[in-house]
Amino acid sequence: MRRFAMATVVFLAATGFTMADEATDKALKEIAGEYKIKSMEEDGKPAPKEALEAVESVEIKGDVLTIILKGGKKEPAKIKLDVSKKPAWIDVTPESADEKKKTMPGLYKFEKGELTIVMDESGKRPEEFKSTGKDRLMLVFTKKEK
DSSP, rough: OOOHHHHHHHHHHHHHHHHHHHHHHHHHHHHHHEEEEEHHHHTTEOOOHHHHTTTEEEEEETTEEEEEEESEEEEEEEEETTSSSOOOOEEEEEEEETTTOOEEEEEEEEETTEEEEEEETSSOOOOSSSSSSTEEEEEEEEEOOO
16 A cells, blocks of 8 residues: 555656646747847846847747847857746856856746746846846847748
């Protein structure tokens, strides 16, 4: 009887992880694609026009978000989604040598071809889609038409 109970617990745990993985995979596929930046705010204020103009596009492929700057320089970051949270969570970890291992927790939503991400560079997860507060960054991307 004990073995059956233990096997059931293991099975249920494995099934739960599989369902979570499937939901994450589905979300990653949904947001995959090429985007242009629509707006950017930092610490509650619109980012300078030069910052917006420096970004050529943003590409999401699998669990990598790559910012492509004018001139072709690429700044990739690993992303991790948790769609079980409401609003959904995103963790962004830049892959550049100087920022590697610095994970920025955030929130994301994808509605009508528009991806909104708000994250906190200090390591504290935002609770709402606002860039107010020190070290807060909110980005809004519009999916490019194919």
